Amino acid sequence: xxxxxxxxxxxxxxxxxxxxxxxxxxxxxxxxxxxxxxxxxxxxxxxxxxxxxxxxxxxxxxxxxxxxxxxxxxxxxxxxxxxxxxxxxxxxxxxxxxxxxxxxxxxxxxxxxxxxxxxxxxxxxxxxxxxxxxxxxxxxxxxxxxxxxxxxxxxxxxxxxxxxxxxxxxxxxxxxxxxxxxxxxxxxxxxxxxxxxxxxxxxxxxxxxxxxxxxxxxxxxxxxxxxxxxxxxxxxxxxxxxxxxxxxxxxxxxxxxxxxxxxxxxxxxxxxxxxxxxxxxxxxxxxxxxxxxxxxxxxxxxxxxxxxxxxxxxxxxxxxxxxxxxxxxxxxxxxxxxxxxxxxxxxxxxxxxxxxxxxxxxxxxxxxxxxxxxxxxxxxxxxxxxxxxxxxxxxxxxxxxxxxxxxxxxxxxxxxxxxxxxxxxxxxxxxx
Numbered sequence: 001x002x003x004x005x006x007x008x009x010x011x012x013x014x015x016x017x018x019x020x021x022x023x024x025x026x027x028x029x030x031x032x033x034x035x036x037x038x039x040x041x042x043x044x045x046x047x048x049x050x051x052x053x054x055x056x057x058x059x060x061x062x063x064x065x066x067x068x069x070x071x072x073x074x075x076x077x078x079x080x081x082x083x084x085x086x087x088x089x090x091x092x093x094x095x096x097x098x099x100x101x102x103x104x105x106x107x108x109x110x111x112x113x114x115x116x117x118x119x120x121x122x123x124x125x126x127x128x129x130x131x132x133x134x135x136x137x138x139x140x141x142x143x144x145x146x147x148x149x150x151x152x153x154x155x156x157x158x159x160x161x162x163x164x165x166x167x168x169x170x171x172x173x174x175x176x177x178x179x180x181x182x183x184x185x186x187x188x189x190x191x192x193x194x195x196x197x198x199x200x201x202x203x204x205x206x207x208x209x210x211x212x213x214x215x216x217x218x219x220x221x222x223x224x225x226x227x228x229x230x231x232x233x234x235x236x237x238x239x240x241x242x243x244x245x246x247x248x249x250x251x252x253x254x255x256x257x258x259x260x261x262x263x264x265x266x267x268x269x270x271x272x273x274x275x276x277x278x279x280x281x282x283x284x285x286x287x288x289x290x291x292x293x294x295x296x297x298x299x300x301x302x303x304x305x306x307x308x309x310x311x312x313x314x315x316x317x318x319x320x321x322x323x324x325x326x327x328x329x330x331x332x333x334x335x336x337x338x339x340x341x342x343x344x345x346x347x348x349x350x351x352x353x354x355x356x357x358x359x360x361x362x363x364x365x366x367x368x369x370x371x372x373x374x375x376x377x378x379x380x381x382x383x384x385x386x387x388x389x390x391x392x393x394x395x396x397x398x399x400x401x402x403x404x405x406x407x408x409x410x411x412x413x414x415x416x417x418x419x420x421x422x423x424x425x426x427x428x429x430x431x432x
Contacts, residue, residue, distance in 0.1 A: 046164025148187020331408030
């Protein structure tokens with residue numbers, strides 16, 4: 001089988017499968033010889049920020065000289081991005097070999113009357129095989145959605161469970177209140193495994209603490225009072241972090257969004273808890289935080305041009321806080337698109353009222369969930385933005401927005417799909 005055939009098959013899986021159980025994933029792991037048992041794993045869940053926490057962990061472990069496997073989703077340009085080993089996506093041959101091994105196990109289980117794994121389940125199983133074969137020292141797993149029923153939750157004994165910020169997203173699957181969603185995320189908490197979590201929401205925190213106490217494991221709640229901004233520039237933020245009255249440490253993050261302070265703190269604190277496991281000195285951990293790179297999460301891709309994958313209410317709220325800070329000194333142009341099953345009217349309203357952008361360019365993301373660029377443009381006009389342009393092509397829309405920004409700043413936001421299309425365009429035109 002070729003790589004292209006493997007990818008085409010994987011992309012077709014959602015057309016003929018439905019959600020499976022963790023028992024189903026366990027049966028496939030039996031067929032595969034339980035590759036997860038050879039891996040030392042960090043398990044990360046949450047609504048927003050889990051990818052960033054994974055990236056911070058990855059960077060710190062690499063600073064310590066370790067070989068690190070990183071499994072995240074979604075991908076932005078190529079599906080191989082979901083499997084990184086020391087910041088390099090796996091090559092096509094490795095990807096294809098893992099796919100063939102998983103499919104061999106799938107055929108055996110289906111011959112016994114079992115069902116086909118889901119898209120995410122297939123990719124997760126491939127990741128375990130890839131990281132086992134590569135003999136990585138540590139593996140970082142990002143939960144796909146939720147936690148309790150997520151395929152990654154077959155991991156019985158990770159080194160640590162980390163839960164990032166929780167907000168209303170995927171409510172049709174996870175519940176329509178913060179406590180319900182927190183209950184799903186807290187499903188990754190396991191006996192004897194420390195859980196470190198973002199404590200900015202009292203309702204979510206109460207649910208996570210209760211779950212930790214039910215399984216009799218230790219928990220660590222980090223709150224915004226534990227970090228204090230020292231300096232914010234276009235290049236990042238330096239801040240002091242002092243959890244639970246402990247000695248303060250100065251951390252520097254290469255992102256301009258304040259919410260990344262919590263994500264960096266969660267990852268740093270988890271690594272400090274596990275010092276006896278990895279033996280990485282604090283100065284190396286600080287260097288790891290400082291050198292972290294995470295595509296399309298407040299990523300500066302060109303001078304004064306930032307791409308951010310914020311795509312839900314909480315993410316947009318944090319995005320607004322960041323952009324408002326820079327609007328004091330710079331004109332702001334927005335390039336915006338999103339998909340229809342998000343609360344796009346609320347997103348537009350919050351961007352318009354919170355930032356008062358000088359100019360907006362709207363575009364569309366093609367697919368069955370698409371919203372036309374003209375509909376989005378009309379929403380921005382209705383919310384009081386006076387200068388609004390639209391173009392159905394993300395590439396042309398980006399070039400238009402770039403020309404309009406002049407000496408100001410351009411922020412591209414609304415969807416990871418948009419972010420992925422823009423990254424691919426920048427790479428194709430040798431600008432990133």
